[in-house]
Amino acid sequence: MNRIITISREFGSGGRELGRRLSDKLGYAYYDHEIISEIVQRTELSEKYVQDVSERRPPIMAFPIHTGRSFYMPQNPAWTQSQMVHQEQHKIIQEVAALSDCIIVGRCADYVLRDRNPYRIFVYADMECKLRRCREREQAARELSDKELQRKIKTVDRRRAQYYEFYTDRDWSDRTNYDLMINTTGRPVKEAAMIVAKLFEE
Amino acid sequence: MNRIITISREFGSGGRELGRRLSDKLGYAYYDHEIISEIVQRTELSEKYVQDVSERRPPIMAFPIHTGRSFYMPQNPAWTQSQMVHQEQHKIIQEVAALSDCIIVGRCADYVLRDRNPYRIFVYADMECKLRRCREREQAARELSDKELQRKIKTVDRRRAQYYEFYTDRDWSDRTNYDLMINTTGRPVKEAAMIVAKLFEE
Numbered sequence: 001m002n003r004i005i006t007i008s009r010e011f012g013s014g015g016r017e018l019g020r021r022l023s024d025k026l027g028y029a030y031y032d033h034e035i036i037s038e039i040v041q042r043t044e045l046s047e048k049y050v051q052d053v054s055e056r057r058p059p060i061m062a063f064p065i066h067t068g069r070s071f072y073m074p075q076n077p078a079w080t081q082s083q084m085v086h087q088e089q090h091k092i093i094q095e096v097a098a099l100s101d102c103i104i105v106g107r108c109a110d111y112v113l114r115d116r117n118p119y120r121i122f123v124y125a126d127m128e129c130k131l132r133r134c135r136e137r138e139q140a141a142r143e144l145s146d147k148e149l150q151r152k153i154k155t156v157d158r159r160r161a162q163y164y165e166f167y168t169d170r171d172w173s174d175r176t177n178y179d180l181m182i183n184t185t186g187r188p189v190k191e192a193a194m195i196v197a198k199l200f201e202e
Numbered sequence: 203m204n205r206i207i208t209i210s211r212e213f214g215s216g217g218r219e220l221g222r223r224l225s226d227k228l229g230y231a232y233y234d235h236e237i238i239s240e241i242v243q244r245t246e247l248s249e250k251y252v253q254d255v256s257e258r259r260p261p262i263m264a265f266p267i268h269t270g271r272s273f274y275m276p277q278n279p280a281w282t283q284s285q286m287v288h289q290e291q292h293k294i295i296q297e298v299a300a301l302s303d304c305i306i307v308g309r310c311a312d313y314v315l316r317d318r319n320p321y322r323i324f325v326y327a328d329m330e331c332k333l334r335r336c337r338e339r340e341q342a343a344r345e346l347s348d349k350e351l352q353r354k355i356k357t358v359d360r361r362r363a364q365y366y367e368f369y370t371d372r373d374w375s376d377r378t379n380y381d382l383m384i385n386t387t388g389r390p391v392k393e394a395a396m397i398v399a400k401l402f403e404e
């Protein structure tokens with residue numbers, strides 16, 4: 001069976017960098033944004049839309065109250081489309097995992113691939129470190145105040161947690177869902193990559 | 203400055219084994235039960251007593267109600283003695299950390315030595331795995347039913363959490379208190395030792 005590493009990560013913790021470094025070191029395929037591009041191709045939805053919903057739970061629906069024997073379930077286009085993106089994503093994750101050894105970032109891949117026994121990593125860091133990392137890698141982040149950027153980081157992480165919980169019925173940050181949780185505060189991501197690679201090097 | 207590794211661990215997760223293996227691999231001094239023996243020597247308390255209180259918060263005190271201007275603080279021998287053990291433990295941890303590179307298991311060592319920038323590990327596993335590990339290493343555990351042993355494991359971990367919280371004002375299992383959290387479910391402790399050692403090998 002192919003070897004699979006899944007990486008869940010707090011925003012700004014260096015999880016994506018860890019994935020890329022591992023991919024370079026081990027020669028495994030790497031999937032992150034690539035999954036979005038594939039969904040865009042298959043669904044003809046806009047990249048921005050797919051990016052936006054691909055790690056977000058569907059919008060909460062308010063059902064109209066029915067009386068009598070009516071059990072008609074109204075269609076909600078936003079819900080339906082977001083579910084379609086999730087299903088497509090789920091399918092692509094299964095397909096790439098079947099193709100070769102790989103590293104998949106986010107997208108509940110740890111849960112989607114649970115029958116393939118992936119090595120499940122969670123990457124986190126303290127807020128100060130995440131602020132710094134965001135600013136190092138993104139011009140837009142450099143233009144935000146500490147408070148604004150902090151709010152953005154918290155919002156992204158809250159969405160990821162809600163998305164994970166919605167599709168897996170598990171707590172995103174619960175340690176029992178992971179094999180290894182790595183704190184990148186004050187330590188280079190290179191170091192994290194080195195220790196994880198050690199597990200997979202032949 | 204000496205290199206220091208601290209290991210917090212769920213009961214039965216293999217944290218102690220990890221400490222020993224790391225000590226063998228890296229040649230660092232290893233402290234676990236050794237700290238209890240040292241407290242026994244310095245205080246002339248019984249080993250059983252020291253073992254019992256060394257990772258337990260002091261007993262909750264009920265203060266008598268005073269009226270008027272009395273602010274007399276009653277002495278509680280159980281409290282005083284347990285505090286003495288903790289202080290001695292704290293002192294010994296500081297002493298051994300100043301002596302040489304070392305690995306210290308439990309005892310809030312991560313917090314006690316926070317100014318020395320220790321590498322802080324938390325080891326955990328799921329209940330089934332902890333039951334098996336306890337039985338592998340201890341005859342007494344083999345004589346307990348699953349339910350009894352589960353209760354024991356939960357009690358020990360609850361005490362460790364309360365002890366940690368009492369002396370550090372932090373949550374024992376909060377990931378931000380650790381650099382690395384390792385799940386030993388279904389994976390040999392040897393593997394965990396290998397990856398951690400990689401960080402310290404020269």
